Amino acid sequence: MVTWLIREAIVRLYPREGDLPGAEDCDLDAFLARFRRETSPLMWLGVVLGAIVFHLTPLFTVSVPLPAFALSRELADRHAQRISTTHVYLVRQALFLVKLVAGLAWGGHPSVRARFALPPYPPDPGTWRTS
Amino acid sequence: MSPTAGGAHVSFRSKDDASFDAEFDYVVVGSGAGGSAAAVTLARGGARVAIVEAGAWRDPDDYPSSAYGSMRDLMEDWGSQVTMGRALWPVVQARTVGGTTVINSAICVRTPDDIFDQWEREHGVSGLRERVGAAQDRVERELFVEEVPESARGLSNLHAKRGADALGWSHSHYMQRYVKGCLGAGQCFQGCRDRRKQSTNLNYIPETMARGGLVVSSAPVDRILFERDRAVAVTGRFVHPATRATGTKFTVRAKKAVVVAASVTHSPVLLMRSGLRLPALGKFFRAHPGTGVFGCYPDPVDMNVGATQGWASTGFRESPGLKLETLAIPPELVASRLSGAGTVLMQRLGEYRHLAMWCHAVRAESTGSIGRGVLGGRPVVRYTLDRADMERFRQGMVLLAKQHFAAGAREIIPGIAGMPFKLGPDDVDKLEEAPLDPRRYVAILSHLFGGCVMGRDEATSVTDARGRVRGVEGLVVADASVIPTNLGVNPQHTIMGLAMTFAEELLAS
Numbered sequence: 001m002v003t004w005l006i007r008e009a010i011v012r013l014y015p016r017e018g019d020l021p022g023a024e025d026c027d028l029d030a031f032l033a034r035f036r037r038e039t040s041p042l043m044w045l046g047v048v049l050g051a052i053v054f055h056l057t058p059l060f061t062v063s064v065p066l067p068a069f070a071l072s073r074e075l076a077d078r079h080a081q082r083i084s085t086t087h088v089y090l091v092r093q094a095l096f097l098v099k100l101v102a103g104l105a106w107g108g109h110p111s112v113r114a115r116f117a118l119p120p121y122p123p124d125p126g127t128w129r130t131s
Numbered sequence: 132m133s134p135t136a137g138g139a140h141v142s143f144r145s146k147d148d149a150s151f152d153a154e155f156d157y158v159v160v161g162s163g164a165g166g167s168a169a170a171v172t173l174a175r176g177g178a179r180v181a182i183v184e185a186g187a188w189r190d191p192d193d194y195p196s197s198a199y200g201s202m203r204d205l206m207e208d209w210g211s212q213v214t215m216g217r218a219l220w221p222v223v224q225a226r227t228v229g230g231t232t233v234i235n236s237a238i239c240v241r242t243p244d245d246i247f248d249q250w251e252r253e254h255g256v257s258g259l260r261e262r263v264g265a266a267q268d269r270v271e272r273e274l275f276v277e278e279v280p281e282s283a284r285g286l287s288n289l290h291a292k293r294g295a296d297a298l299g300w301s302h303s304h305y306m307q308r309y310v311k312g313c314l315g316a317g318q319c320f321q322g323c324r325d326r327r328k329q330s331t332n333l334n335y336i337p338e339t340m341a342r343g344g345l346v347v348s349s350a351p352v353d354r355i356l357f358e359r360d361r362a363v364a365v366t367g368r369f370v371h372p373a374t375r376a377t378g379t380k381f382t383v384r385a386k387k388a389v390v391v392a393a394s395v396t397h398s399p400v401l402l403m404r405s406g407l408r409l410p411a412l413g414k415f416f417r418a419h420p421g422t423g424v425f426g427c428y429p430d431p432v433d434m435n436v437g438a439t440q441g442w443a444s445t446g447f448r449e450s451p452g453l454k455l456e457t458l459a460i461p462p463e464l465v466a467s468r469l470s471g472a473g474t475v476l477m478q479r480l481g482e483y484r485h486l487a488m489w490c491h492a493v494r495a496e497s498t499g500s501i502g503r504g505v506l507g508g509r510p511v512v513r514y515t516l517d518r519a520d521m522e523r524f525r526q527g528m529v530l531l532a533k534q535h536f537a538a539g540a541r542e543i544i545p546g547i548a549g550m551p552f553k554l555g556p557d558d559v560d561k562l563e564e565a566p567l568d569p570r571r572y573v574a575i576l577s578h579l580f581g582g583c584v585m586g587r588d589e590a591t592s593v594t595d596a597r598g599r600v601r602g603v604e605g606l607v608v609a610d611a612s613v614i615p616t617n618l619g620v621n622p623q624h625t626i627m628g629l630a631m632t633f634a635e636e637l638l639a640s
Contacts, residue, residue: 014466017477040375043209080473087549089570093219096573100467104199107463116462116483118435124200128187128372129228129348130142 002048003032008069009051010102012076013084013095019115023102026109035101043101050098053091057083138340140188143349143369144379151369153345154384155181157637158365159392160352160401163230164623165610165630166392167331167339168270172634173390174342181383182339183365185351185393186227187372188332194233194322198463201321204372205234212396214576216499216515218569220420222576224394228348229332231394232623235577236319236440237309237328238456239276240620241267242628243448254615255587256596262635263628270627274329275311278304283315285437287487290428291457292442294538302446306438306456309623317459319439350381355389355405355606362389362606385605388637391583392610392630396510399501399582399612402593402600404508409601411584411593416499416514417617419492419578423458423468424528425544426535427553431484434459448619452494453527455534460488468573470546479552486544489534491527492578494619495520501582514576521567524574529562547571578622583608584615598633609633 007028016022036044055067061082062075071079084095106112110120144151156178159170170180187204195204202209207226213219225231242263250256270276279288284305295303309329316325326333340346353367363385369378391398399413426432439459447453460468462483469479499514516524532543532554542553545562548571554561565571585608586592589601594613600606609630611622618625 013472013476015473015477017474018481020477020481022477038203038373040208040211043211046211077473081471081475084472084476085470085548089218092548095472096467099472103463103466104197104202105463107461107466108197108199112462117431117433118462121196124195124197124204125193126195126200126204126373127193128142128189128204129140129193131140 003036005055005069006047006051006098007032009054009098010105012068012080013099013102014106015077021109021111021115023106025111026106028105031105046097047101050094053094054083054098057091138342138344138346140340140346140348142188143371146377146379148379150379151347151381153181154386155179155345156385156387157181157390158183158383158385159390160365161230161392161394161610162228162331162336162346163225163392163394163610164232164331164626166230166390167335168627168630169390169392169609169634170339170344171335172631173638174339174344176638178387178638179343180339181345181347182336183347183350183352183383184228186225186348188228188346188348189322190332191322191324191326194324196321198320198461201234205322212510212512214499214512214514216513218515218572220569220574220576222396222512222579224396228336228346229330232330233322233332234320235623237330238440238443238621239271239307239309239624240445242618242625243620246616246618249616254585254592256585256615258596259629259632262632263625266628266631267624269631270624274309274334276307276309277311279306279308279438279441280313283313283438284441285315285317285434285459286432287434287459288437288441288457290432290487290538291489291534294534295444297537298534300444300446303444304442306441306443313438315437317435317437317439347381347383352393352401353404355401357405357603360602361604365389388605388607390607390609390634392608394610395579395582395612396501396512398608398610400503400508400510402583403503407600407603409593411591413501413582415581415584415615416501416512417580418495418514418576419454419617420495420516420524420574420576421490421492422524422528422546422572422574423488423490424531424535424546425486425488426538426540427482427542427544428485428487428540432487433484434487435461445620447530448494451523451526452619453523453530454492454494454620455527455530456490456492458488458490468546469544470548470552487535489531491531493520493523493527494617495523496617498581516569518567521569524572525562525565525567528565529559532559532562546573578618580611580614580617580622583612585613586615597636598629607633607637
């Protein structure tokens with residue numbers, strides 16, 4: 001449920017636009033599973049809180065008493081822009097963290113890098129010297 | 132211990148393993164610029180040295196490729212540490228063998244002469260100028276310091292030089308860096324897999340091992356042990372690099388001295404955890420906070436092609452108190468750096484290839500403190516820029532905007548909350564009137580100083596002018612936490628020069 005909330009927030013923060021892939025085109029489920037497994041509890045908690053803030057605030061941005069995941073595409077898009085640029089600093093920071101993590105999924109994906117004439121990243125080995 | 136060529140390396144050991152114990156002449160806590168420079172100096176002097184590092188030892192083949200991998204494998208807590216103050220600004224530090232030298236841009240700037248004057252005048256610290264200078268000469272030879280080669284400059288750095296020249300700026304130059312034959316891969320932040328960047332895990336640490344030293348990695352030191360008033364050992368528990376599981380206990384004893392070089396945030400907190408009570412401990416924290424301004428160019432810039440940081444100006448160091456630099460960041464970091472979300476953000480990101488980011492580092496006079504957090508005693512950085520520093524901060528953005536326009540940018544993206552997303556050449560006056568509230572800006576703290584500052588006055592310093600901690604024997608601090616002022620330039624060279632000088636002093640004593 002929590003991961004689903006994060007996923008739905010990310011999809012709305014980084015939608016497909018023209019020939020630019022959106023987060024949903026970037027193996028998001030696999031990324032989130034990996035992120036959940038690898039990140040620190042504090043970082044994960046921050047992202048969860050950011051996603052909850054995103055979903056619970058449409059009343060204040062588009063005056064609709066529904067969670068963001070239940071909004072139409074157009075309303076969700078307007079909400080995403082408004083909540084990420086709100087004047088309430090802590091809310092903006094909470095969304096910044098979700099944007100940061102989502103950006104790692106989106107910007108590191110081969111399809112996005114290809115769009116920017118960058119080669120795909122080789123895998124991150126995640127290894128270290130043991131002897 | 133598992134022997135390797137000339138020395139030994141011990142990495143994570145689980146709880147099921149026996150505790151690890153060793154004894155060396157000197158124990159150095161931390162393996163970044165300060166720790167590695169101190170360690171190799173001691174080893175060259177004939178001492179047996181153990182380096183104890185909180186992070187894992189990753190060779191270039193182990194380096195991550197992506198920003199995700201860099202945050203996971205090389206940064207402390209995914210880079211999640213932020214200042215506690217009016218604004219939450221990230222504090223960037225690495226956690227790996229080689230420390231921040233693995234992830235920085237290897238920028239080499241000698242300690243400015245006026246800094247030694249200031250240290251003497253304001254803090255009673257003298258006798259360092261010649262010795263630090265000699266050490267820096269040595270480091271420049273050993274780490275192959277060279278100007279960014281023409282083939283690796285990339286358009287962003289070339290544009291920056293052109294803009295600065297058009298404005299007639301002095302001290303505009305391609306950087307001198309600890310890089311041997313840069314290929315311009317644009318991967319400094321992830322560690323240089325091409326082995327061109329001379330991070331200390333490639334040179335001083337292996338040399339320390341080759342001279343009979345020991346490296347203990349994945350081993351965050353919990354406390355320094357004392358016998359009477361003498362530091363005699365460090366102890367802690369291994370932490371698994373991937374799972375963060377706690378391992379068995381380690382204790383490394385020092386026959387002669389313990390050298391702490393665990394970073395500006397960790398060194399003072401380690402001393403606090405070890406029971407030291409000094410009035411200046413954790414005080415006088417300083418930094419060079421900075422932010423970036425994007426220029427939008429008519430043709431693709433592809434800022435990630437070429438040196439990550441290749442151009443700089445030190446012409447504004449004294450007034451208003453700034454350093455200007457280029458800084459290329461990959462799409463995944465630009466994505467969060469640009470404001471907005473949804474379709475608007477994606478349209479903005481569509482311009483990525485046309486963006487060049489240049490940044491400033493403010494020679495801030497504001498001071499903060501380092502303390503222990505309530506959860507696990509981790510470092511907490513309390514820091515807020517005062518109005519004068521925020522004015523410098525804003526002035527730096529104005530300079531970068533003018534430089535972009537002089538280089539041919541059509542628009543700039545200042546990234547200030549509440550201001551227009553883009554400004555044109557005729558809008559620079561709007562930037563000059565930008566708000567001074569730090570919460571409006573996305574900034575980072577990359578150059579940190581203080582917390583264990585050196586000085587003559589016992590009430591306002593933690594160490595003397597040779598890094599020796601007051602009130603105890605056999606305990607030296609040899610990292611940026613001893614630096615009592617800001618520098619106005621990148622600190623790695625100063626840290627290395629000081630650490631080598633302090634290590635020479637230890638050998639002599």
